[in-house]
Amino acid sequence: MPERRRVTQTRSLEERLVEEAKRLRAQAQLLPPGFDREHAIRKACQAETGSHMNEWLRSPGLQPPK
Numbered sequence: 033m034p035e036r037r038r039v040t041q042t043r044s045l046e047e048r049l050v051e052e053a054k055r056l057r058a059q060a061q062l063l064p065p066g067f068d069r070e071h072a073i074r075k076a077c078q079a080e081t082g083s084h085m086n087e088w089l090r091s092p093g094l095q096p097p098k
Contacts, residue, residue: 046083053079 056076
């Protein structure tokens with residue numbers, strides 16, 4: 033069995049998601065209206081939502097569900 037590659041992240045998940053969202057929004061501006069542009073915008077929104085969720089989950093005021 034081949035050995036698993038281990039990767040140590042140098043930036044936080046939130047930073048990487050924000051950077052990906054910015055990159056996708058910039059890419060979408062260069063595309064003509066259509067499927068590819070909408071797909072890039074949708075992926076940017078998902079990355080931003082993931083960043084916000086990560087921020088919320090890491091917040092000290094997070095309460096467990098009742």
